[in-house]
Amino acid sequence: MSTVQLRRPPSGVDRPEDPRGSRPYPRSPWPRLRAAAVRHGPVLLTYGVLKLAGFAVFMYLLDSAGDFRKKNARFGGGEHAWDVLASWDGWWYQQVAEHGYDPVLKPVPGATGMITLEGNSAAFFPLYPTLMRLVSECTGLGLYGAGMVVSVLASFAAALGIYAVTKRLGGHRAGLVAAGLWAVWPGSGTEWSGYSESLYTALAAWACHAVMTRRWLTAGLLTFAAGLCRPTAVALVAALAFAAVMALRRRADGVRRPLAAVAIAPLGLFGYLAWVNYRMGDLNGYSKLQDGAWGHKFDWGVHSFNVLTSIPVGHFDYLFAMPFEDVIGVCVVLMVPVLTVLLMRLRPPAVLVVYTVLSYLMVMTTQQYFGNVSRYLLPLFPLFVPLALAMRRLRWPSLTTVLGTAALASGSYAGYVLFVLGVP
Numbered sequence: 001m002s003t004v005q006l007r008r009p010p011s012g013v014d015r016p017e018d019p020r021g022s023r024p025y026p027r028s029p030w031p032r033l034r035a036a037a038v039r040h041g042p043v044l045l046t047y048g049v050l051k052l053a054g055f056a057v058f059m060y061l062l063d064s065a066g067d068f069r070k071k072n073a074r075f076g077g078g079e080h081a082w083d084v085l086a087s088w089d090g091w092w093y094q095q096v097a098e099h100g101y102d103p104v105l106k107p108v109p110g111a112t113g114m115i116t117l118e119g120n121s122a123a124f125f126p127l128y129p130t131l132m133r134l135v136s137e138c139t140g141l142g143l144y145g146a147g148m149v150v151s152v153l154a155s156f157a158a159a160l161g162i163y164a165v166t167k168r169l170g171g172h173r174a175g176l177v178a179a180g181l182w183a184v185w186p187g188s189g190t191e192w193s194g195y196s197e198s199l200y201t202a203l204a205a206w207a208c209h210a211v212m213t214r215r216w217l218t219a220g221l222l223t224f225a226a227g228l229c230r231p232t233a234v235a236l237v238a239a240l241a242f243a244a245v246m247a248l249r250r251r252a253d254g255v256r257r258p259l260a261a262v263a264i265a266p267l268g269l270f271g272y273l274a275w276v277n278y279r280m281g282d283l284n285g286y287s288k289l290q291d292g293a294w295g296h297k298f299d300w301g302v303h304s305f306n307v308l309t310s311i312p313v314g315h316f317d318y319l320f321a322m323p324f325e326d327v328i329g330v331c332v333v334l335m336v337p338v339l340t341v342l343l344m345r346l347r348p349p350a351v352l353v354v355y356t357v358l359s360y361l362m363v364m365t366t367q368q369y370f371g372n373v374s375r376y377l378l379p380l381f382p383l384f385v386p387l388a389l390a391m392r393r394l395r396w397p398s399l400t401t402v403l404g405t406a407a408l409a410s411g412s413y414a415g416y417v418l419f420v421l422g423v424p
Contacts (some may be wrong), residue, residue, distance in 0.1 A: 057411025090194025
C-alpha cells in the first residue's frame with residue numbers, strides 16, 4: 001500500500017485554501033489588536049490618567065468632609081463615599097432599570113405653588129437604564145455596579161470620539177488635548193457616576209464624526225440612539241438635518257443616504273416622548289411632568305437672566321440659589337459664547353456649530369437649577385476644539401502641568417461642588 005506524504009509548500013508559494021470554501025485560512029487577530037492599541041492607546045491613557053486623578057481627589061474630598069453621611073441616600077448621601085455617585089438622578093435611573101416605567105401625572109395632595117406633581121421615572125430617558133439592566137443581567141453585578149460600568153466605558157468611548165473629531169480639524173496632538181479637556185471640564189464629575197452624560201456625549205461625538213466623514217446612515221442611527229438618552233438630543237437632530245440639507249445642495253453624497261439619516265435621526269427622541277404622552281393621556285404630558293415635579297420649563301431665558309444679573313452684585317435671592325455652584329455655572333455660561341466664536345473662526349463643519357449653539361440655547365432658555373448648567377453643557381465637546389488647537393503648541397512638560405493641575409482641581413469644581421454643594 002502506497003503512502004501519501006504531506007509536505008510544506010516551498011517559500012513563496014501561497015498557503016493552501018480552506019477545504020470548506022474558497023477563503024484562505026483566517027489570519028491571527030493579534031496584529032489588528034496591536035494596531036488598535038497603538039492608535040487608540042495614547043487617547044485612552046491620556047483621558048484615563050487625568051480622569052482617575054480628578055476622581056481620586058473627588059473621593060478624598062467626599063470622605064474627608066463626610067457631609068454625605070448626614071444625608072438621605074436618595075439625595076446625595078450613603079454609607080460610603082462612592083454611594084453619592086448613584087444618588088439624585090442616579091437613584092431614578094436605577095428605579096427605571098429595576099421596575100420599568102409607569103408614566104402618570106399624579107398631583108401632590110393639597111400642593112400649591114411650583115411643585116404640584118409627584119416625581120415619576122418617565123422623566124428619565126430609557127437608553128442608559130436599559131444598558132444598566134443588560135450589563136447587570138449579563139455580569140451579575142448589581143444595578144449600581146452595572147451603571148458605573150456603562151458610564152466609565154461610555155466616557156472612554158466619548159474621549160475617542162472627541163479625539164477623532166478634533167484630529168480631523170487640528171491633528172493628533174490637538175486630539176489628545178481635547179480628550180484631556182473632556183476629563184477636566186466643569187461638570188465632568190458626572191462622567192464616572194450614575195448619570196447619562198458620558199453615554200450621550202459618546203453618541204453625539206461619534207454622530208458628528210460620522211457626518212463629517214459622510215457616513216450618513218451611521219450618523220442617523222447614532223442620533224437615533226442619542227434621542228433615547230437625553231431630551232437635548234433635539235439639538236443633535238437639528239444639526240444632522242442642517243448638515244444633510246447642505247449635502248443635498250452640494251449633491252456630493254446623493255439623495256437617499258442623507259434623507260434616510262434625517263428620517264431615522266428623530267425617531268428615538270420623538271418616539272419616546274410620544275409614548276410617554278400617550279401613556280399619560282396628555283399630548284403635553286412629558287413637559288407637564290418636568291414642570292410640575294421638577295420645576296424645569298421653557299421660560300425664554302428669564303431665570304438665566306435673573307441669575308446672571310444677581311450674582312455679579314452679590315445677590316442670591318433668585319430661584320434654586322446655590323452660591324458656590326452657581327458662580328461656577330456663571331463662569332461656564334460666559335465662557336461658551338467666547339469659545340463658540342473661536343470655534344466658528346476655524347470654519348469647522350456646520351454640524352459642530354449648529355449642535356453647539358442649539359444645545360447652549362436650550363439650556364439657557366430653560367428654568368432649572370442654574371448650578372447644573374456645567375453638567376448640562378458638558379456634552380458641548382466642539383468647544384474643546386479651539387482650546388485644543390491653541391494648547392497643542394505647548395511643550396509636553398507645560399501641557400502636562402496644565403492638564404494635570406486642572407485634573408486635580410476638577411475633583412473639587414467638577415465633582416464635589418456639583419454633588420455636595422449643589423443638586424446635580
